[in-house]
Amino acid sequence: MKTIITILFVAIATTAFSSKYEETMKTNIDKLYTLNSSIELQALANQFERIANAEADKWLPDYYAAYCCIRSTFFDNMEADAKHIQLDKAQQLVDKIMKSHDDESEIFALQALLYQIRITDISKGAKYSQKAAEAIAVAEKLNPENPRVYYLRGSNTFHTPKFFGGGAEKAKPDLEKAASMFESQVQTDPLQPTWGAHHNKELLSQCSEVENN
Known part of the structure; x- marks a missing residue:
C-alpha cells in the first residue's frame, strides 16, 4: 500500500x-x-x-x-x-x-539566423552567408516542413548581391513557400518556435516593390 x-x-x-x-x-x-x-x-x-x-x-x-x-x-x-x-x-x-x-531542425534554423545577424558589414557577408546556407541545409534535411528553413533561405538570397546569385527575384520563391507554410501550419505545441512570419512578409513586400520599379 x-x-x-x-x-x-x-x-x-x-x-x-x-x-x-x-x-x-x-x-x-x-x-x-x-x-x-x-x-x-x-x-x-x-x-x-x-x-x-x-x-x-x-x-x-x-x-x-x-x-x-x-x-x-x-x-x-x-x-x-x-x-x-x-x-x-x-x-x-x-x-x-x-x-x-x-537532430532538431529548429536549432539549426536558429543557428542560421544567428549567422545572418553576424553580417554587420560587407566584410562579413561571404563568410556568414555561406555558414547560414550550410545551417539551413541541415535544418531542411531534419525537417523539410519547417517554414523557417525557406524564410531564412529566402532572406539569405534576398540580401546576397545579384552578381553573386542573389536578389529579390531569386529569393521570392522561397519566401512565397515560407509564407504558405506559415499560414497553413497548425501549432500543436505552444512552446515550439513560431518566429519568422512577420519578417518573411516584409521581405515579400519588398520583392513586389522591386518587381514594380
Whole structure:
C-alpha cells in the first residue's frame, strides 16, 4: 500500500512540476514577442537560462535564451561591437544545446539566423552567408516542413548581391513557400518556435516593390 501511495505522490508531483514548467515557458514566450528593448530582452534571456538550469534535459529554455540575445540586437540602434557580444552569448547557448540535440531542425534554423545577424558589414557577408546556407541545409534535411528553413533561405538570397546569385527575384520563391507554410501550419505545441512570419512578409513586400520599379 505504501508503495502505491508513493508512486501516486510522485506521479502527481511530476505532473504539477511539468505543468508549472509549461506555464512559465508559455508566459515568457508570449512576453518575448511583445518586447522591443534590448535590455528587457537580455533580462528575459536570463530568465530562460534559469529555467534551463532547472530543466537540464530540455532544450527549449536555452533555445529561447539564445533567441532573446539575437532579438535584442534588433533594437535601440545597437552598435556592431555590442551586437557581436550578444551574438557571442547566443552562440554559447546554441553550442550547448546542439551537443545533446543535434537532430532538431529548429536549432539549426536558429543557428542560421544567428549567422545572418553576424553580417554587420560587407566584410562579413561571404563568410556568414555561406555558414547560414550550410545551417539551413541541415535544418531542411531534419525537417523539410519547417517554414523557417525557406524564410531564412529566402532572406539569405534576398540580401546576397545579384552578381553573386542573389536578389529579390531569386529569393521570392522561397519566401512565397515560407509564407504558405506559415499560414497553413497548425501549432500543436505552444512552446515550439513560431518566429519568422512577420519578417518573411516584409521581405515579400519588398520583392513586389522591386518587381514594380
